[in-house]
């Protein structure tokens with residue numbers, strides 16, 4: 001399996017995942033918008049047991065967004081790294097941290113009902129008002 005690497009802006013944190021995402025999509029919820037500072041968040045999801053830190057795990061800060069969901073970011077540079085779904089056992093990797101190119105691309109939009117009012121979706125990918133949440 002081809003492995004993908006990713007890192008935060010300051011480079012202290014490096015991660016590795018197989019090029020084997022279960023899904024890849026764009027989330028337009030207001031919480032992703034806050035957390036990433038971007039119009040929407042592109043994420044790829046895979047089983048948490050496929051996720052590995054290569055270095056810098058001690059620089060990871062965890063924000064418990066809810067009992068179900070943890071958000072991870074770099075305590076040095078603030079880069080948003082991933083969300084972790086505790087019950088579902090999934091890591092949703094922020095695609096922006098990848099340093100290598102995955103073989104899949106985001107192919108759906110979720111939470112379009114709460115998308116940024118200034119952003120227009122201009123592709124043909126499937127849109128969901130809310131979930132599906134895994």
Ligand SMILES: [Zn+2]
Nearest residue numbers: 008010074077
């Ligand atoms: Zn960093």
Ligand SMILES: [Zn+2]
Nearest residue numbers: 027028029032
């Ligand atoms: Zn979201």
